[in-house]
Amino acid sequence: MLAITPAVRNLLILNVIFFLLDPYLNLTGRFALKSVLSEGFLPYQFVSYMFLHGGIGHLFGNMFGLFMFGPLLERIWGPQKFLFFYFFTGIGAGLLFSGIDYFENAQLREAVEIYTQYPSPDGMVDLLSKFAPKELYQASLEFLNKFEENPTNSSYIQYSVSFVQDYYNHQINTPLVGASGAIFGILMTFGLLFPNTELFMLFIPFPIKAKYFVAFYGLYELYAGYQNAQSDNVAHFAHVGGMLFAYILLRYWNAHKSNFY
Incomplete structure (x- = not known):
């Protein structure tokens, strides 16, 4: 197993610290991403929402994905480029989610x-x-x-x-929280860079290649976001946004290979 890398380690620590402090300082109330139609919306929330989570399961799922797939990408790109990628996809996820949220709530x-x-x-x-x-x-x-x-x-x-x-x-005023957009961006990138790597997933009794897993997950998120089940509190379009912005950034970096890797 690859050792944890510096940027991934720091992100893990920050997310856990924010989670532990949230009940005492009401960080979600001030730093979660609210609708642009809300009086409580502030631009910095496009960054701060990524360090807040709705529960221990939400936190664990995102941090597990970061721990599993993040170190390899950081080794390839280095800490600075990895952090740029992480925030680019996380902010992009928030932007896409907010755009769709604005369209729906304006109606x-x-x-x-x-x-x-x-x-x-x-x-x-x-x-x-x-x-x-x-x-x-x-x-x-x-x-x-x-x-x-x-x-x-x-x-x-x-x-x-x-x-x-x-x-x-x-x-x-129902806020968006979580690093899921950035994590889905990382997952998307892993599938694009290492498409034939076989993954062993929980509840799936056979290995599945990364490209198929990512494609299936992306299509599911699109479907779930389109269906928009009202009882479903998962921000599917934020997940799609993370994957979309990861794809855009990788295409840009591939077109400027002197700046890639």
Whole structure:
């Protein structure tokens, strides 16, 4: 097994330190990546979100990937180029995620603004069925039934307006955390540079070549991101963004081979 390299070691240490301090200093509240539509958004969050994680399992999964695949790339490129790559793919993942998030939440914001002006039972049903998770829609059925029976009730109208506004605020203030974008960038690069290396994966009883594993994982993330299951809290498009920006950077470096490796 290859010994751990300096940049990878420092990244591991920083991620663990941030994770341990987060409950005491509320680092997630200030440094996680929020929607650009949120008043809490700040540009530095495109970097700081990479050092925060949603739980021990999230942290372990990302750090395990960094530990397994990062040292080899750092040996090839050296610490400075590896760190540039790490932040380039991590920031790129945040940018792609934020772009898609903006597109989706801008539509939600417009729908909420229209509903606020013209609240009605049918309008609330339409908004929730288009933008809300199925679980939230189903949990609101009792109120929706009462609202439909009394569409002019001022209390119901005010509650419905507050409900959809609160949902919008929740959506734009739900932060993105994790180094997954950079880790998927590392995984993508490993598959491109060492496509025929056989990997032994947990729960797969046979070796699989890196190129097939990366291709399958990338297609899955695209599918999962497109499906956008509301009960799924994984930022699939951030993963896709990390892989995409890794591919772009490798193509650039290959086109300027005097600067590559």
